[in-house]
Amino acid sequence: MTAESPxxxxxxxxAAAATVLAVLPLSAPVLAQDKPLRVGVTAGPHAEIMEVxxxxxxxxxxxIQVVEFTxxxxxxxxxxxxxxxxxSFQHEPYLLNQMSKTNWKLTKVAYTIASPMGFYSNRYESFxxxxxxxxxxxxxxxxxxxxxxxxxxxxxxxxxRDPKSPVASVADIVENPKKLKFVELDAAQLARSIPxxxxxxxxxxxxxxxxxxxxxxxxxxxxxxxxxxxxxxxREADKDQPWVAKxxxxxxxxxxxxxxxxxxxxTYIATW
Numbered sequence: 001m002t003a004e005s006p007x008x009x010x011x012x013x014x015a016a017a018a019t020v021l022a023v024l025p026l027s028a029p030v031l032a033q034d035k036p037l038r039v040g041v042t043a044g045p046h047a048e049i050m051e052v053x054x055x056x057x058x059x060x061x062x063x064i065q066v067v068e069f070t071x072x073x074x075x076x077x078x079x080x081x082x083x084x085x086x087x088s089f090q091h092e093p094y095l096l097n098q099m100s101k102t103n104w105k106l107t108k109v110a111y112t113i114a115s116p117m118g119f120y121s122n123r124y125e126s127f128x129x130x131x132x133x134x135x136x137x138x139x140x141x142x143x144x145x146x147x148x149x150x151x152x153x154x155x156x157x158x159x160x161r162d163p164k165s166p167v168a169s170v171a172d173i174v175e176n177p178k179k180l181k182f183v184e185l186d187a188a189q190l191a192r193s194i195p196x197x198x199x200x201x202x203x204x205x206x207x208x209x210x211x212x213x214x215x216x217x218x219x220x221x222x223x224x225x226x227x228x229x230x231x232x233x234x235r236e237a238d239k240d241q242p243w244v245a246k247x248x249x250x251x252x253x254x255x256x257x258x259x260x261x262x263x264x265x266x267t268y269i270a271t272w
Contacts, residue, residue, distance in 0.1 A: 036063040037243055040075040040087035043068050044209035045268055046230075049113070049251075050088060052259045057250035062243060064250075071188055072141060073098070079235060080104040086247060088112055089205075091228040093166040094143040105236040110248040112230045113260060114269040115204040117147060118218025120194050127157065127199065127220040133179050134198035140184035142167040148201035149173070151222055204267060214267045229271055 037057075041047045047068050054064040067084050069075045075087040076098050092108050099106060124130055138148040146168040153163045159175035160168050170182045185193055190202045191210035204214050214221065222228070232251060234244055250256070252272040260270045 036065040037086065037247060038065045038067050038084040039247070040067045040069055040078055040084040040089065042072070042075065042089040042205055043070060044205040045115075045264065046089045046205055048263065049256065049260060049268075052256050053247075053251045053253075056253050056255050057246065060246060060250060062246045062250065064247075071186065072144075076104060076106060076233070079106055079233065082235075085238065085243070086232055086234045088230070088232045088251070090230065090233070091143070092231050093147075093228065094141070095231065095233055097141075097143045097167055106233050107236045107239055108231040109234055109239055109244055110232045110252065111271045112232060112251060114224060114226065114229045114271055115267070116214065116222040116224055116226055116269075117144075117151070117201060117203055117228070118207070118214050118221040119148075119151075119199045119201050120191075120207070120212060120217055121199040121219050122195055123198055124219060127152075127155070130178060130180070130198050133181060135181045135183055137183040137185050137190055137193045137197045137200035138170075139187045139190065139201060139203070141187060142169065144187055144201075144203065145169060145184060147222075147228055151201075151220065155220065208264075208267065215265065224269060 039050055041050045047066060050066045054066055057064050072090065072094065075084070075089055076095065078084045079087050080102070095106060095108065098104065119127055139145045143166050146166055149158070149160055149168050149170070150163055152158050153160045157178065158173050158180065161172045161174050162168060165172065170184070183193070183197055187203055188206055190200045191206050191212065194200045199219065202210070202212065207214050232248060238244060257270040257272065260268055
């Protein structure tokens with residue numbers, strides 16, 4: 001047997017290395033240990049709370065990057081596309097409705113805060129004071145629009161065909177004694193529409209962002225024990241990842257509860 005030349009040995013080593021690399025998985029881990037967890041939120045209270053969660057999580061060894069969005073659709077699209085690892089801005093009925101119209105594989109992993117929604121007006125001090133034919137602005141997305149209509153149904157202002165439907169629409173109104181005229185707008189635009197209509201339904205994060213106080217400025221509000229509690233969502237494939245439990249524990253921690261109670265004074269309510 002003749003001895004191999006150094007060049008031949010080098011070529012054989014390279015070939016062996018290439019063979020090993022060829023059988024290794026090409027995909028990277030779901031979340032590399034040295035990368036921050038990207039969590040999507042809407043601007044306003046959800047962003048403020050997540051900044052506190054970020055501090056708690058950092059002390060526990062979980063770095064978080066807070067990613068702000070200005071509407072309700074993009075955070076779920078970004079999550080489904082892998083641009084973020086989690087989001088915290090919506091209630092479960094909204095998520096389920098969005099998933100029913102897409103191929104997104106997302107799931108709730110925890111409840112976070114309750115945020116009773118309200119109607120606001122620059123013209124009237126109570127909803128009962130609205131005249132016949134009043135123009136009322138509500139959200140143009142199905143679940144938040146349904147939420148506004150359900151509140152009016154529960155207060156006896158109108159009657160819905162199915163008041164428990166999470167996607168009830170104006171077309172489902174079967175009785176409307178006040179002959180209210182509904183204007184459907186993007187949720188983020190509703191606070192700005194208040195001067196132009198008789199009343200507008202505004203989600204709390206947008207109300208607070210616009211300088212409104214839901215506890216004192218709303219002319220009609222949901223009860224605190226409403227079913228529209230906010231959640232943390234992740235991709236279904238990630239729900240059992242270790243970082244999910246760490247994120248949930250950081251959110252549902254005492255420092256975050258204290259911040260919610262102190263900062264929002266009942267406008268937002270911790271559910272843990």
